Amino acid sequence: MKKQFTVICLLLLLFTIHCSLFTVAEAKVYIDITSPGAKKLPIAIFDLEGTSGKEISEIIRDDLTFTGLFIYIDKASYIESVLQSFKPINWTPLGIEAVVKGNVLEEKNLTATITLYDTFEGKEIFKKQYQAEKDLLRQLSHNIANDIYKALTGKSGIFRSKIAFVAEDNGEKSIYIMDWDGHRIKKLGLKGTLVLTPHWSPDSTKIIYSSERGRQWGIFLINFSRMTDKKIFDAKGINMAGDFFPKGDSFVFSSSKDGTPDIFTFNMDDGRVRKITSSYGIDVSPAVSPDGEYIAFVSDRGGSPQVYLMRSDGNEVRRLTFEGSYNTSPSWSPLGDRIVFSGRRGGKNHICIIKPDGSELTQLTEHGNNEDPSFSPDGRYITFSSDRDGTKGVYLMRANGEAQKEITPKGLRAFGPRWSPN
Amino acid sequence: MRRFWIFLVLIVFVSYGCQQRVATKPDGQPSGQQQDSSQAQKGSDKIPEQKVASVESKDLSTKAVQEKEGMFKDILFDFDKYDVKDIYKPVLQSVSSWMTKNGSAKLSIEGHCDERGTNEYNLALGDRRAKAVKDSLVSFGVPSSKIDMISYGEEKPLCKEQNEDCWSKNRRAHFVILEKAGK
Numbered sequence: 001m002k003k004q005f006t007v008i009c010l011l012l013l014l015f016t017i018h019c020s021l022f023t024v025a026e027a028k029v030y031i032d033i034t035s036p037g038a039k040k041l042p043i044a045i046f047d048l049e050g051t052s053g054k055e056i057s058e059i060i061r062d063d064l065t066f067t068g069l070f071i072y073i074d075k076a077s078y079i080e081s082v083l084q085s086f087k088p089i090n091w092t093p094l095g096i097e098a099v100v101k102g103n104v105l106e107e108k109n110l111t112a113t114i115t116l117y118d119t120f121e122g123k124e125i126f127k128k129q130y131q132a133e134k135d136l137l138r139q140l141s142h143n144i145a146n147d148i149y150k151a152l153t154g155k156s157g158i159f160r161s162k163i164a165f166v167a168e169d170n171g172e173k174s175i176y177i178m179d180w181d182g183h184r185i186k187k188l189g190l191k192g193t194l195v196l197t198p199h200w201s202p203d204s205t206k207i208i209y210s211s212e213r214g215r216q217w218g219i220f221l222i223n224f225s226r227m228t229d230k231k232i233f234d235a236k237g238i239n240m241a242g243d244f245f246p247k248g249d250s251f252v253f254s255s256s257k258d259g260t261p262d263i264f265t266f267n268m269d270d271g272r273v274r275k276i277t278s279s280y281g282i283d284v285s286p287a288v289s290p291d292g293e294y295i296a297f298v299s300d301r302g303g304s305p306q307v308y309l310m311r312s313d314g315n316e317v318r319r320l321t322f323e324g325s326y327n328t329s330p331s332w333s334p335l336g337d338r339i340v341f342s343g344r345r346g347g348k349n350h351i352c353i354i355k356p357d358g359s360e361l362t363q364l365t366e367h368g369n370n371e372d373p374s375f376s377p378d379g380r381y382i383t384f385s386s387d388r389d390g391t392k393g394v395y396l397m398r399a400n401g402e403a404q405k406e407i408t409p410k411g412l413r414a415f416g417p418r419w420s421p422n
Numbered sequence: 423m424r425r426f427w428i429f430l431v432l433i434v435f436v437s438y439g440c441q442q443r444v445a446t447k448p449d450g451q452p453s454g455q456q457q458d459s460s461q462a463q464k465g466s467d468k469i470p471e472q473k474v475a476s477v478e479s480k481d482l483s484t485k486a487v488q489e490k491e492g493m494f495k496d497i498l499f500d501f502d503k504y505d506v507k508d509i510y511k512p513v514l515q516s517v518s519s520w521m522t523k524n525g526s527a528k529l530s531i532e533g534h535c536d537e538r539g540t541n542e543y544n545l546a547l548g549d550r551r552a553k554a555v556k557d558s559l560v561s562f563g564v565p566s567s568k569i570d571m572i573s574y575g576e577e578k579p580l581c582k583e584q585n586e587d588c589w590s591k592n593r594r595a596h597f598v599i600l601e602k603a604g605k
Binding site for chain 1: 539541548
């Protein structure tokens, strides 16, 4: 009996190993996005069959090409039609490595069936069906793009993420939310003459922001699951919300309630406020590291505004930026390996990036004033505001400065963008 | 019987171990059979969307005060500085003597900046400018409790051109007299 049991255990173990090996073998990574010199992957994307097929395919194409990881091969060069069955020989001579085919049915809902092919191995990578209400066409398309991205890179896509920002309409500022690609802009209807950069909770269900109402700067909380907006903190002087801590139950802010602007933490469970810096001058714009251990902030204690780092309890303060005489608005990358900030160079503000040890300082923008930078949830992109075309607007770029583009409509004065954590 | 159970456990275990593979296995079936492990719903992926409706809020604060501006000159600052220059002593003196004569009045000092800095830092700078002026007034004998401060940073420029002449006018501390309304 004992022997039998051992055999069975062994068998189980074998099967498990077999399965995990098989899984590893299947999860082939087509583009290693972690390697800097990775070759771009040539991909063919058919217009899906069906009325809104072209629109969906264009959204998928735009999502994938913005990443800079794919080369979209134009439809004109396809030998195979969308109706013909997939044959690797139709693609390999063109150097195309992945093909997206499918159709979309429009009944009560949209139902899209998508197949992603690997041309060199001549096989399906996945075949999936997606369903959504008709007015969620963009979200459906972004979901497809996320799945294609995940299948080819092994990493999660950011195509369903959102950006919150501040914009001005008839002299009144409000918090707005849009898709990461600048579509589906939604004004949240909060009124105030002055509103500052919103900050997302780690689960993306809440936003805190600062606003001046009735000659007082208060910190407000928008809760999306309850659809409420309420003041959670006010005091004399300026009170400006910073980042949430990773657990989502507390956040950091700056306030001049005790005289000069200092950094504080706010516990949302009991409303407890804790002071963590105390200087004669200005301490402002606190940003929490992804592990919650460190805070980057701006201080003029050295004579000019510079970015400093400290432990979350206020200890071990050290200066991070030394180049330039005006460095502000720090924000962490999701891995905590970079800090992006706005630095004054040649009379204009520019987006700069630096490692937390102070090395590898790089300037990423060249034209206009560029401010309020924040990373995408995968750390590959940065959103920021720029006035390079006259009016301030929200822009995106890759984290290396490539592919800079404005995503808010011309004429909408928009700034203070923050990418949602997921 | 015992063997049957062991066999069953084995099957369950093996299929569990292979689940990942099933999720990415090429599927020849026309539709609807496959599930994605991350969004395991029946049939196909249903795209969820949390609808963001309009968040409405009301400003409950009512204006209980009347504001009077322009009685005193603005105090101007250098770029990125918040020290009150000696040349503004006469202005501070006239503010303080007015405050002494009008015991019931309250004073609000607005701190402003030019547009060149970044938003949050400018608000902090404006706050610091307002505080520097308040501290000076207190040293002239105005009770601290009579003075409010508010920073507007770069948000309320006096002059909107992009040149030093204009910027220098915007780097200011501005005095507003607050009196109880409804008198």
